Amino acid sequence: MFRNARMGGARAVLSFYDLSGLDLTGRDLAHADFTGSVLKGTKLAGATLDCATLFGCDLRQADFQGASLVKADLRGACLRGADLTGATLVNADLRDGSIAAREKDGTLRVIQADGGTTPSDMEGAKLANANLSQARLSGTIAMHTDFTDAVMRGTKLVRANLRNATLDGAILEGADMSGADVRGASLKGAVLTGATLTLTELGGADLAGALTDKPAGKPLDSLPRPLEELVKLHALWVGSAGQEGMPLRLDGIDLRGTHALSHACLTRLMAVEAVLYGVDLTAAQLQVAQLQRADLRTATLAGADLRGANLAATRLNNADLKGANLSFLKIDDTRVVRAELAGAALRYADLSGSRLRKANLAGADLSYANLADADLREADLTNAKLSGAKLRKDQLTDVIGWPPAKP
Structure with a gap:
């Protein structure tokens, strides 16, 4: 009633209760x-x-998969071993904090959770694909924590302990990691453009394939002519069936920041392993x-x-399609060329209203993708991952390889 602004409603106050193991799924x-x-384990x-x-709460082993925690107060909460896969924590506060009680002599005694767990402890927690944009994690202990493919734009990680954490593919654009301990962490394919790394300890961290402010692969200025001119020549080449202009080849080129490709004629473009992030x-x-194998994460491909x-093994996580x-x-009358998306990463991609008829999606990762009203007729979904994907069951009635064969 409170949430619906109805008369007589009241905010739920459940402070200092033991709610361990309760099933509050979807509430x-x-x-x-x-x-x-x-x-614990809720x-x-x-x-x-x-x-x-959720200040000072004991959230060990709690299941928050796909939960929305926008602007939630998690200061001092213990999230050790909690599962926040796919959770939304935009603007959430996960900084250090503790609950204290005043003794008879006037001194303050810090109250610890059962077992003496450390406040703001996220060790071993799962935050894969979670959205932590603008969240505050300064001073947090997040050793061995899984942030794979997490969106962490503008996240505050000042002095955070991220030793041996997994941040593969994490989007850390504009994140403040000043003084953070990232030794031994895995940041393969992570996006660190605009990130603040002042006094950040990176000893032993794996930064293979990470995107920074430096060009990844070949820079734009390695092209023989300005990209805008090359796009026009390519359109002329397509329109004249190869008699005029010239084909556009962007294999391995870092195209981040370009504005020359929207609404462009790019038929038969060659951009294998190109960086088209955003x-x-x-x-x-x-x-x-x-x-193939291009980086199209967060790219806009609407319409x-x-x-x-051919998008085989291409990264399209969080892309707008x-x-x-x-x-x-x-x-x-006898030949067709189907779209190839075998092994493509499409986690959290927006494919609503898209047409995927006859597309090869074998082995593709569509976890948590939005497939509302997408046309999947005759698509090959053999070994594809659809965990958490948004779609109706009737959309899978005329596909290949679904449901998966029992072992």
């Missing part, structure tokens, strides 16, 4: 007060906890384009024509 607990409570998957107060390709013509395109055409391209 709306926004603005609730759990200060100092024990929620099931909160898919729950709404926006603006909730690039705007809205409504681009990309029929039969060769984009793009990708019929027959709303209304994109990824179906087959008909050559003649």
Whole structure:
């Protein structure tokens, strides 16, 4: 009633209770007060906890998969071993903090959770694919924590202990990691553009394939002409069936920051292993384009024509593919070229309203992708991952390789 602004409603105040093991899956607990409570092993998957107060809570082994914790107060909470896979923690506060009681002599005694766990301890927690943008984790202990593919734009990680943590593919654009201990951590393929690394300890950290402010692969200025001019020449080449202009080859080029590809004619583009992270390709013509193993994370491909395109093993995590055409391209009455997305990473990609008819998605990772109203008829989903994906069961009635064969 409180959440619906109805007369007689009251905010849920559940401070200092033992709520261990309860099943609160999918519950709306926004603005609730759990200060100092024990929620060890509590099931909160898919729950709404926006603006909730979880100050000093014992959240060990709690299940927060897919939960929304926007602006939640998690200061001093113990999240050791908790599962926050796919959770939304935008603007959440996970800094250090502790609950204290005043003794008779006036001194303060810090109250620890059962077992004497350390406040703000996230050791061993799972935050893969979680959204931690603008969250505050300064001083947090996050050793051996899994942040794989997490979105951490502008996250405060000042003096955080991230030793041996897994940050593979994490988006750390503009994150403040000043004084953080990242020794032995894995940051393979992580995005560190604009990140502050003042006095950050990176000894033994694995930064293979990480994107920084430096060009990844070949820089734009290695092209023979300005990209805008090359795009025009490519359109002329396509329109004249190869009689004029010249084909566009961008294999291995770092194209971050370019604005020349939106609505462009890029039919038969060659951009194998190109870096197109965050690039705007809205409504681009990309029929039969060769984009194998390219980095298209967070790229905008809304309304793009990708019929027959080769996106095998391409990274498309968090990409915007709303209304994109990824179906087959008909050559003649007997030949078609289907879109190749075998082994592609499409976690959290927005494919709502897209066309994927006959597309090869074998082995693709579509975990938590938005496939609402997507056309999947005759698509090959053999060994594809659809955990947490948003779609209806009837969308899978005419696909290949689904449901998975029992071992």
